[in-house]
């Protein structure tokens with residue numbers, strides 16, 4: 342092996358350590374019997390048992406998953422429809438609209454959250470799960486539109502025209518020709534939407550009622566009150582699930598480029 | 601199958617008139633070639649007939665019915681696109697069967713018709729392939745099969761052969777003509793290749809800047825072009841202005857009919873000789889500039905003093921061996937003078 346190659350591997354290892362060391366330590370500690378991170382390591386499932394018995398965490402986790410699924414579904418349907426409309430139709434102000442889709446991605450969530458809180462009180466909706474859901478959909482929507490749009494950019498419009506010439510009406514064209522083409526983009530957009538909602542802390546913290554916190558909000562409050570290793574356990578579970586999902590998706594849609 | 605008629609169609613894109621008062625009839629079962637340089641409005645006319653564009657003025661009739669309010673998917677057209685536009689996620693059989701599937705034809709019937717039409721385009725046995733597993737010529741056949749499987753009233757083809765290399769293109773021209781005869785479908789074929797138009801069509805129309813210059817059977821357009829554009833676009837033509845300028849080819853012996861705006865002489869009607877020809881033919885003196893062989897034919901370029909350069913196509917053995925720069929005579933029979941337009 343050349344020196345350059347070794348340096349390359351060392352660099353890669355450093356990046357992986359940087360990314361994964363904290364996660365690895367946390368995951369290891371979730372299986373350690375000591376609540377104070379004491380070594381020697383003594384394997385134990387007690388924190389997972391505690392977690393199973395902790396109804397507050399389980400309720401928050403269920404709420405988070407349900408909200409994320411709902412936000413994902415709504416944002417994916419609306420976002421895909423919006424991307425298709427932007428692709429197909431020319432109308433006045435289309436460019437302005439397209440440009441306006443980007444700032445919400447760049448605006449800090451803290452500010453978006455504050456603005457939403459003020460807005461929801463102004464219209465009389467106040468805090469609560471509906472407000473959280475609307476907020477999450479609004480945050481996820483631009484991601485879906487941008488991702489689906491990117492996929493549509495490589496779509497050959499004459500395919501739609503060919504389908505119409507063959508007798509397919511607008512809905513059939515969309516279902517049989519356009520959607521199959523953009524499917525990978527729609528799935529990727531949906532995953533983004535799920536992640537944006539499921540990971541969301543700031544906006545959820547502002548918009549949720551104290552009684553029905555989402556999982557990230559609950560974890561935050563739990564840590565403030567006094568740390569329990571159950572949090573390690575739930576975090577480890579979440580990491581395991583999301584990594585498994587990402588690997589499946591990466592394999593399926595070849596995000597790495599080649600197949 | 602049906603006749604298609606285009607009446608006074610004008611299509612504007614902003615300031616530009618892509619079609620300017622075009623009136624054309626496409627006879628039932630005929631093979632019509634739309635010819636014209638790039639940007640002359642050929643594609644636009646095809647898209648107006650298909651229903652992808654709506655004309656600002658005029659109307660389109662298919663089988664006698666105005667189709668102004670009929671959307672593309674209800675016009676019962678078959679269309680072939682320049683890039684073939686095959687659905688990449690479907691197999692060959694699914695591509696061809698698409699039009700039947702959206703019409704809710706039952707599966708057994710669909711299989712039968714797809715099999716039939718694949719046989720017609722000589723692609724039996726390739727039904728399970730994906731478009732990306734086919735050669736250019738095979739894709740082209742799939743696109744054609746897909747366009748005709750629904751028995752459309754009219755088949756619209758936009759430069760369908762231009763993506764193929766020369767040898768394959770000639771094969772496909774013969775094939776296309778055979779299939780069109782067999783199916784007997786009214787066909788409108790866009791091309792900028794005059795040879796292709798002459799090979800395939802029983803009628804042609806020449807477009808220029810959105811206007812129809814001339815339409816008719818190829819022979820008629822070839823023998824009696826309405827203007828010098830048509831004369832030059834369909835076949836090659838050497839042009840004589842009318843009246844002839846004083847400086848024109850000193851020593852020329854010309855007997856031209858009266859009352860034309862110009863005259864054209866086809867390169868293949870000319871005879872090239874080193875000495876002045878006999879009487880009772882038209883004759884022009886000139887200088888041989890270039891001689892190019894192409895198989896048994898030779899193309900010569902001759903400089904006519906004051907009249908530009910003329911092109912001569914002759915069978916090579918008939919041509920005298922002359923060095924470039926030699927003095928030569930061009931001659932042609934009086935009936936080969938094509939008068940163009942009225943003066």
Ligand SMILES: Nc1ncnc2c1ncn2[C@@H]1O[C@H](COP(=O)(O)OP(=O)(O)O)[C@@H](O)[C@H]1O
Pocket residue numbers: 613616618636637638639640641642643644645
């Ligand atoms: N959608 C369009 N918008 C604006 N101009 C167009 C459009 N389609 C065609 N044109 C213009 O109309 C003219 C005719 O185009 P086209 O019908 O494509 O020509 P051809 O097929 O003979 O090459 C061209 O000048 C072209 O630039």
Ligand SMILES: [Mg+2]
Pocket residue numbers: 642643644
């Ligand atoms: Mg064109």
